[in-house]
Amino acid sequence: MTTCRSHLKRSALVILMINSFCASSQIAHEFTYVVGCFGNGSTEVQLEFDSEEVFYVDFERKEVEYTGPDFFEGDLREIFRNMNIYRNAGRNKNACSAILAYCTTEEKHPQEERDPPESIIYTAEEIEPGVKNSLICFVNHFYPPFIKFSWTKNGHPVSEGVLTSRYYPNNDQTFHQFSTLTFIPSETDIYSCTVEHVALPRPKTRIWEPDFSHQSIEHDVFLAVALSLGMLAFAAGIFLIFKARRMNSFPGS
Structure with a gap:
């Protein structure tokens, strides 16, 4: 899928997305390859697996950064070693920049849309x-x-x-x-x-700002419960002592 956002006043961005689906043990998974290029000349290329990033391309350092996910088994560098990730990313970068230039020309440089965070x-x-x-x-x-x-x-x-x-x-x-x-x-x-x-x-x-009030409340509740149990034990002891004395006062009991 190619998205040219210039008609929505987002002229500085073109996103190329390639989705691939696979199924294993009746569970569907999605790979998404994203290329985004911007009006300031920067380009982002990354691969996602079920919306989690697998790698991204750092064009300034001219290398691929593998970020996960953690549940992937094996070395990701080895898994993608023969796939020419960086070279293909460079080709996609050039294609994305060309599409961006075309969209910008077609829309006669519309004002860039901005979304506040x-x-x-x-x-x-x-x-x-x-x-x-x-x-x-x-x-x-x-x-x-x-x-x-x-x-x-x-x-x-x-x-x-x-x-x-x-x-x-x-x-x-x-x-x-x-x-x-x-x-x-x-x-x-x-x-x-x-x-x-x-x-x-x-x-x-x-x-x-820190709020430790809930901890003091829990502490007060604990003390209240402990005191209540202590009072119950004390009352039970007094009752048993009093009962034993009454029983001893009656010989036939």
Whole structure:
């Protein structure tokens, strides 16, 4: 499938997609080969298996990066070794650029469509004071696929422990991306993730503050239950002692 988006004001993008289906043990799987080229001259080529990335081509470094998925058995480099992945990607890049140039000419350079990103920030695991965790800043449904992340801790910029993924295509031809920050939760620290994108009138910032209140509530409930059980045991002991004394006071009993 070839998609020329210029008629939808998305003149900077052409996506070529080749889908292949296979079936094993009555379970259908889908391979998708994606070529995307942009008005700024960059090109993305990648292979997906059931919507999970298998590899992408890095034209700047002139190599193929194999990314998974983890359940593939064997070395992916060996599996694709004789398939001329990089050479074929170069040919597809040239074809995509030619189609993009044609679409742009046909549409007389329409204004590029822009989709502002949606963003959320959350932790990878349930937080515990002093236990290492990760903050995840997830950005979705943005176009074009160029976005900038920045992190702060208590208002100060943070770069150590930050890892940002590549951007990945959605089915609606927008993109999504992650940035993660490794940190140790503390009651006094406040973190923020800011994203910048051409479709945003100003940078968008999400704030994360630790909340350990649920843990104190659980602790209070535990204490209340423990005290209740203790009181029941105490009352039961008093009752048994009182009963034993009454029985002893009657000789015939």
